Amino acid sequence: MTGAESLLQALLANDITVCFMNPGTSEMHFVSALDRTPELRGVLCLFEGVCSGAADGYARMTGRPAATLLHLGPGLANALSNFHNARKARSPIVSIVGEHSRQHLEYDAPLSADIVAFARTVSTDVCVARSPDELPRAITQSVRAARRPPGQVATLIIPADLSWSEAPEPGPPVSPQARAVPDGARVCEAARLLKSRKSTGVLLSGSAALARGIDAAGRLAAAGARVFVDRNAARLASGRGRFQPTRIPYFPEPAQELLSGLEHLILVEAKPPVSFFAYPGLRSELAPGHCQMHVLAGFEEDGVAALESLADECGARRASPVTMEPHPDQDSIGAIIAELLPENAIVSDEMVSSGGEVTPHLVAAAPHDLLPVTGGSIGQGLPVALGAAVACPERKVVALEADGSGMYTLQSLWTIARERLDVTTVIFANRRYRILEIEMRRTGAHGFGPIADRMIDIGDPALDWVRLAAGMGVSASRAATGSEFRDQFDAAMQVREPRLIEAVLPF
């Protein structure tokens, strides 16, 4: 078999069944081999940042890696910003990058670049296959690295001539590596803190923010614990009937206010909370300076098991029933989305400044999974929605996307249309980089004249998202009032096909 065939069979043997790709000449043998491994689904994307973001969304929903297939250093370069987000999400991904043939490397051809240097910016595990015989070992190393808890972007670089050379059969599949269960001493110490009079909080992230972790945290809350969740967790079980841990606010002042008075913070697959940006005269740390941090479970450990043990240890048998006050503003776009969102939906959130008006409503929506911003690199919302839809074809995916952010990876819409994915995209069109308007004031930039204003004004010319979507094959409509939005969103929830709604704000 060829190296390309050996690679694809190894992926399948390791239960990697999807490859988001934007291949070039160096990857043609992999593409050709797809017809001989039809169980491996190739998903073509028209920009590499769509591939990396989609693999991130896929991993967040399945816990398993997808592969990406990219062309040389510059192809990888275009994927890096969403690999950055995937790295912060701790998503397992096997990133396969074609390199020039070994004989060609010395000549500094136009596309020659230092692929390893590109890869190291997002991958601690970068493997270069040096010969056909090495391929099985290299693939095994990359799959193992990607899946090692908590998950990472592992890069596998394969010179083109290896793909067309005779290569050995793939090695045995990698045994899954379970997360280690934290030892009982940490559980006992956390229970002691929670039971003491000291003001003690619990902060969830990673797998602890999924449904089982949230349920266990709800038991702790019923026993009196203050439970918080990382606002940049990779995935968060949300919606009515579920315990709702408090999301730590984006801006440091309300976050510090929320956490003020805490003396201990128990970290469950989470790190000590810090603000997104620094501002003149403000601290970066969000917990008080005297607050002690206690790791109940590290990123790579089983935070859910630890939480359940902790709840048992605290004698917290069950969660309190969850009741919610109806939000006062029932005509807002957030209220409409929350009302109409079907059960078990997946929500990809890159609303940025519009999120403040929507997210508070989502806690009252039918139970759903929320996929938040993780690494803050703009342009993740649409690709993550795409990947989640490939991962979970039976579930409705809703991408809540800012107009500025959506432009970074708008090519996602084409793949969503091509694969007939059940994704409804809502574009929050305020025609500004409004978050920057807010941030400019916050960072104390004095003066805010017409030239600066023009650098955050994306309304001249106005982006026409209905045309952009239609140009890539996605049915689209524009809503200028709440009532129009309600009708269009309701219709989109009734079908199982791609839709886009441009909500021109404010209503």
Place this chain on the structure above:
Amino acid sequence: MTGAESLLQALLANDITVCFMNPGTSEMHFVSALDRTPELRGVLCLFEGVCSGAADGYARMTGRPAATLLHLGPGLANALSNFHNARKARSPIVSIVGEHSRQHLEYDAPLSADIVAFARTVSTDVCVARSPDELPRAITQSVRAARRPPGQVATLIIPADLSWSEAPEPGPPVSPQARAVPDGARVCEAARLLKSRKSTGVLLSGSAALARGIDAAGRLAAAGARVFVDRNAARLASGRGRFQPTRIPYFPEPAQELLSGLEHLILVEAKPPVSFFAYPGLRSELAPGHCQMHVLAGFEEDGVAALESLADECGARRASPVTMEPHPDQDSIGAIIAELLPENAIVSDEMVSSGGEVTPHLVAAAPHDLLPVTGGSIGQGLPVALGAAVACPERKVVALEADGSGMYTLQSLWTIARERLDVTTVIFANRRYRILEIEMRRTGAHGFGPIADRMIDIGDPALDWVRLAAGMGVSASRAATGSEFRDQFDAAMQVREPRLIEAVLPF
């Protein structure tokens, strides 16, 4: 003055008057300071790869650096692939990247990343400003590095708190560094080779491919020299009445055939020619194995002066009058473009597989500058056209763009519309990654089944470039026949505003 003000004033003092930007929170003070330095033109782009490609186009047309302003590591990541192309073009660019405030760096906030590692993939000169006092020195270092012949992408990383701190006035402007003139011995040796009976060629690239260099090369050709030009030169003076050096073909077989029999190749700001990709059983070097290479002028030297001296030394007083046979196919899209292209136009060429039908006609067009692919990273054509139009507002810019390639940085169209740039974009819509179809066969990938075919078919759904362009404010039309194309292209040449024509191929 603040650090931000000091930076902008230093840019102006160094004749850097344009900044292509996609700023974020860390760069807000630079944006705010624009109102106090209105001579510095900020050009907003909706994706960072547009900024880097535009700065490349600007540098190719002016020989001077523009600045780019990008947000943290992930913002730089999105710009890297067009910085790769700029690096191969040896374009001078000052790439300014905002970093988190120094106090914030230790906390691994969501957007934290190793910016230096990102930058090193495209910049040999990466400067991190560590304090406000250091700013003037850091800026001077980056400007000097960018402008050091032949030109490079210099990266300057500035923590946000430096931009809002009190900083010193900018240092004195950097003195321009002239290219060194190659010594006479090299000229004499080259002249000796050309006058001997040995088969000797001359290969041009860099500044030697601009008008003066081409003219000098025309004198050499009149004296019997075989003159070639690097097909990936950053800029090439082209069009009727001018001497036309032979562009080295893309595929190695015809390139090797062309260069067969050469015993000496005189390199003028060029490197020994190599094929773009390697193929099974083919050599990467394009000149024969026994051909000796002679550097008349290195990349950083004055190849034009050397060529002129060489022509003098060879007694080549003037070029032969240039006459051209009319191309047999006068109804093709290439012939129409060549016929209607106005004098002194700038042509950005990213036609990829469609280029073979167009480029041969361009030599008969009115004199123009051609901006070819340099680093081979797809997505440079539209941004380079944008930057060239900012650099040369009095000249018509024509972007000849493949449909697949155009999708990587289609956001360019929005900035072209916003800045009312005189750019006509022609999309060659074959709805395939046709180059990959060719390359797949060439790399010997056996089998080419329906799944592989689908990975190079971008026609399902068909991209509607008229809607995509209109969605970003560019007037657009579709041509399905040669006659429609002629009318639309002719109309576009008569106006001085953005236009896009989707040419649905084949006619």
